[in-house]
Amino acid sequence: MANELSVAELQAEAGCSICLDYLSDPVTTECGHNFCYSCIRQCWEGLQEVFPCPTCFSHCSGQLRINTQLRQVVSVIQQLPASENNMKQLCEKHGEALDLFCEEDLELLCPQCRLSSDHQHHDTLPIKEAAMRHRRKLKGYAERLREQIKEIEIQCELQVFRSMKIRLNMRNWKKALKSEFEELKQFLDREEDVMQARLHLDEKDIKEKLKENRNLLSAHVATIRNMVSDIREKCLQADMDFLRTAGCIINTYESIQVPEVFSYELRKESCRLPPHYCSLQKLISTFQVDVTLDVQNVPPDVVISEDRKSMKLAEETNASPVLPPYYVTVPAREALRSGRYFWQVEVRGSGKWRVGVCYQSVRLGGFTAPGDGGSWQIQQSTNVPGVGEVSRVGVFLDSELGDVAFYNLNSRSCLCVFTDTFTEDLVPFFSIECSSKSLSISIVKGE
Secondary structure (H helix, E strand, O other): OHHHHHHHHHHHHOEOOOOOOEOOOEEEOOOOOEEEHHHHHHHOOOOOOOEEOOOOOOEEOOOOEEOHHHHHHHHHHHHOOOHHHHOOOEOOOOOOEOOEEEOOOOEEEOHHHHHOOOOOOOOEEEHHHHHHHHHHHHHHHHHHHHHHHHHHHHHHHHHHHHHHHHHHHHHHHHHHHHHHHHHHHHHHHHHHHHHHHHHHHHHHHHHHHHHHHHHHHHHHHHHHHHHHHHHHHHOOOOHHHHHHHHHHHHHHHHHOOOOOOOOOOOOOOOOOOOHHHOOHHHHHHHHEOOOOEOHHHOOOOEEEOOOOOEEEEOOOOOOOOOOOOOEEEEEEOOOEOOOEEEEEEEEEOOEEEEEEEEEOOOOOOEOOOOOOOOEEEEEEEEOOOOOOOOEEEEEEEEOOOOEEEEEEOOOOEEEEEEEOOOOOOEEEEEEEEOOOOOOEEEEEOOO
16 A cells, blocks of 8 residues: 555656646746646746746746756656556445446445445446546646636736836825925915015004094194183183183184094904915816817817817918918807816927917907907917827816916926906917917816
């Protein structure tokens, strides 16, 4: 029995853990495990840089060492007789050879066990046939398990990629947050200077008015004292003399007016942040509006996309080059009334462009762009960006406070803010210089 077990163990060691058969052209990995050359190459197919060992999952470099001595050992082991042919195992209950296998209970049976009530109606197979069948079955299991290992390894790589992406996003968010706080600090510093100056002027004005009022009151007190002194003197005169001058004093007394005491109320200054100094992400998520191009006011040389979200110049533009620079302008279909709105624009290509808002009464749609009257805009010039790169701009309109703010969404910084009093409904507009044929403007929604 001991010899039989030794032969069985030796035959098991000569097997490949991938195909579960004898090693063919055995090779050894860096971690010391042996596989068929074709099996390990198929297992590592499509992998780069890191090659996991199918047995211990150690990361290998992909270098394989041909094991010539092991190939000879396997060849010798293959010539050994199978262990079950050396000595038949006997049934402990009936003493007969175990030469059948029960497919339902997965047990070795002798002919007597096959006829017993426990296995009478079960499917049984000869040992060799059952072993061959279950080897194929286990090989299928092993193949599926290896596929699971590959899937798990792919998920692990995805987790690493996601971790790197999260780290990159966090770095960008921290950078954007720092930029927003720097901008907020600058705004607060400017607001503090304005408020301090306003309070200083109020204090100076109140002090001057208090001083002037105090001088008036002092002069009035001096006048009254003089009058009291005159009355006291007049009352000591003889009747004729007294009555001769009493009328003058009475008229003076009745015409005298007491100056008003200056009263004041201190105006308490408080800092209230306009919405465009809130978090940029909050502006986008709270006030983002869907804007589309007005196809009824499109210049003849402008191409508008089917979704009315993008515009560009046609390949052949018929605009006259007499008065450069021309701008082809397309307004939005939506008129923005009282409220707050945020929309985003992507610019691709090279050239000059403008975006902004103007009064609805301003004529748009042609080889023109709104001037300074009734419009608030920015003009930019871009070079050809790298692959996949775009210039991204955000526009925030606050009709209540009279603010139009423009943002560079690539750097998440505020470009400029216009403050005015709006007397009409406003319309977004988008302009491209006629020479910028490789440039396109798209209205997008994001974040």
